[in-house]
Amino acid sequence: MTITRRQVFALGAGVAAVAITGLPRVALAEEDKVQAAIDAFSGGATPETANVTLTAPEIAENGNTVPISFAVDSPMSDDDHVTDVTLLAAGNPSPGVATFHFTPMSGAAEATTRMRLAKTQDVIALAKTSTGKVYMDRKTVKVTIGGCGG
Amino acid sequence: MASSKPRVKVPKTASKDEVITIKTLISHKMESGQRKDSDGNPIPRQIINKFTCDFNGKTVFSCDLEPAISANPYLEFSAKVPESGTFKFTWVDDDGSEYSTESKIAVE
Amino acid sequence: MRNLPGILVAGVAATAILAAGSVLADQANLPSIDGVELKTRVDAPEGHPLPEIISGFEFRTKETQALELDDFTNPGFLMVENGEAAWSTVEGSAGKSCESCHGDASESMKGVRANMPKWNEAAGRPFTLENQINECRTERMGAEAWKWESDDMLSMTAYVGLQSRGMPVAVDLEAGDMMSWWEKGKDFYYTRFGQLDLACANCHEDNYGNYIRADRLSQGQSNGFPLYRLKWQKMGSLHRRFKGCMDNIRAKAFKRGSDEFVALETYLAWRGQGLSVETPAVRN
Numbered sequence A: 001m002t003i004t005r006r007q008v009f010a011l012g013a014g015v016a017a018v019a020i021t022g023l024p025r026v027a028l029a030e031e032d033k034v035q036a037a038i039d040a041f042s043g044g045a046t047p048e049t050a051n052v053t054l055t056a057p058e059i060a061e062n063g064n065t066v067p068i069s070f071a072v073d074s075p076m077s078d079d080d081h082v083t084d085v086t087l088l089a090a091g092n093p094s095p096g097v098a099t100f101h102f103t104p105m106s107g108a109a110e111a112t113t114r115m116r117l118a119k120t121q122d123v124i125a126l127a128k129t130s131t132g133k134v135y136m137d138r139k140t141v142k143v144t145i146g147g148c149g150g
Numbered sequence B: 001m002a003s004s005k006p007r008v009k010v011p012k013t014a015s016k017d018e019v020i021t022i023k024t025l026i027s028h029k030m031e032s033g034q035r036k037d038s039d040g041n042p043i044p045r046q047i048i049n050k051f052t053c054d055f056n057g058k059t060v061f062s063c064d065l066e067p068a069i070s071a072n073p074y075l076e077f078s079a080k081v082p083e084s085g086t087f088k089f090t091w092v093d094d095d096g097s098e099y100s101t102e103s104k105i106a107v108e
Numbered sequence C: 001m002r003n004l005p006g007i008l009v010a011g012v013a014a015t016a017i018l019a020a021g022s023v024l025a026d027q028a029n030l031p032s033i034d035g036v037e038l039k040t041r042v043d044a045p046e047g048h049p050l051p052e053i054i055s056g057f058e059f060r061t062k063e064t065q066a067l068e069l070d071d072f073t074n075p076g077f078l079m080v081e082n083g084e085a086a087w088s089t090v091e092g093s094a095g096k097s098c099e100s101c102h103g104d105a106s107e108s109m110k111g112v113r114a115n116m117p118k119w120n121e122a123a124g125r126p127f128t129l130e131n132q133i134n135e136c137r138t139e140r141m142g143a144e145a146w147k148w149e150s151d152d153m154l155s156m157t158a159y160v161g162l163q164s165r166g167m168p169v170a171v172d173l174e175a176g177d178m179m180s181w182w183e184k185g186k187d188f189y190y191t192r193f194g195q196l197d198l199a200c201a202n203c204h205e206d207n208y209g210n211y212i213r214a215d216r217l218s219q220g221q222s223n224g225f226p227l228y229r230l231k232w233q234k235m236g237s238l239h240r241r242f243k244g245c246m247d248n249i250r251a252k253a254f255k256r257g258s259d260e261f262v263a264l265e266t267y268l269a270w271r272g273q274g275l276s277v278e279t280p281a282v283r284n
Helices: A005-021 A027-042 C005-009 C013-020 C062-069 C077-087 C098-102 C129-141 C151-162 C178-190 C200-204 C238-248 C259-271
Strands: A052-055 A066-072 A082-089 A096-102 A109-115 A121-129 A134-143 B007-009 B018-025 B048-055 B058-065 B074-081 B085-093 B098-107 C041-043 C052-054 C118-120 C125-127 C227-229 C234-236
Touching: A027 A082, A027 A121, A027 A134, A052 A121, A052 A134, A066 A082, A066 A121, A066 A134, A066 C062, A082 A109, A096 A109, B007 C077, B048 B074, B058 B074, C077 C098, C077 C151, C098 C129, C118 C129, C125 C129, C125 C178, C125 C259, C129 C151, C151 C234, C178 C200, C178 C259, C238 C259
Parallel strands: none
Antiparallel strands: A052 A066, A066 A109, A082 A096, A082 A121, A096 B058, A109 B074, A121 A134, B007 B018, B018 B074, B048 B058, B048 B085, B085 B098, C041 C052, C118 C125, C227 C234
16 A cells, blocks of 8 residues: 555656646736726725725635635715725736625625635735725735645 | 525514624526636636625615636625515526525514 | 655645644534534544544535535535425326425435445345435336436435434445445455556545645545535535546546446445534535
């Protein structure tokens, strides 16, 4: 029941092949796309890194189903409430994940969903309020790829 | 595409103006449009692109979904309950189909 | 022999991070679902090849475990609900549903999944849950057999399996000729296959708990099947997982429902004896 050196090399070769194809090709273009998505959401305003808490696993066991939650600090009153929250995934083929629309009747500006992450990358939550403020939070999620897919 | 009815979890009762948690889950492949079939042809995108939660006819919460949402989309969110009434949940498919379900809640 | 941890995982930075926080739970703190306790670690009886029998649950991250521990968040329940509806749906020339003969599944199906595969005297072979369901359909209902990996079959095995959740896996090897199937399954378990020349035992007996690149190897226990797999993004059968393993080691996989896989399922049920049925489990 031992594994020979040769088998270990065979495993390693497969692993290397996966690793190479999994590399980001144009990291810069990714940042540009994300910045464009942030600008489109915020209307050009620079988001303040405050008031939004993004919760995501540090390491996702499978990129196909990554639990993600956010909560925005807000009175959720008629005069001052969160109107929209958008989730972006910087390293996906296209950065948009979902956009949530809230009303004072939402009671709280929070939600949980499950998302796909193509690889290790940053997830960004942006929130817009009825008073014109834009807030942001950003988390890196490591995605384990490879091994025994099955 | 949705082969089974959506699942929603809403409390049966609440106190006036209580903020409750609602959980929803619907069966859907969420075909991203990024995949290819065994012949190398792209598989066309087909996803749930919109979710809406109405209470007594008024939208409380809604969400636009992209292909990055996992298969069998799960959404958990909050709602304030000012009075007894009915929540209506609607999911819209890329092919135009709508799936919906309702839940009643009583304010005590 | 569990002697290769370093080599198998060499060079995987992520593993160091994962390994630091051992996922193996404290035995005193058994997970539970709606008050039903799940025995995810049990002592192995004498003569068992493992020192301790551990469910795949224990090898997963807390996020994946959390999906299984809440029936609402567990996506496997979409299929359970389909199975529940199919239970009372009349099909076939005899004008019967499952319910016509078996009544309330929560009573009649209790323990069924826990004892599978089970010797079938008339057929002269062990029946898996899939075999039994299809026999009912073709022989009693006059309905068509379901395909092994069809949504219909997975929904029904999930629904019937759920009725045994929390009960200990206990396959009866005394019945009929079960022992020869057990032997055949054991041979399979220790036989190397494929271009990578690996047996089930190389990963799941010698190296469970270690990483094979980014994946944490489990004991390959069968107590949660059919289960929802994050990678598949749907439910799948135990035989689908067998096929996946064989594909990974670059072997030509046997067919779902083949004698080889039924024998392996029989042997695995014995290896997992005492673990709670977790159907429909959630895995990575």
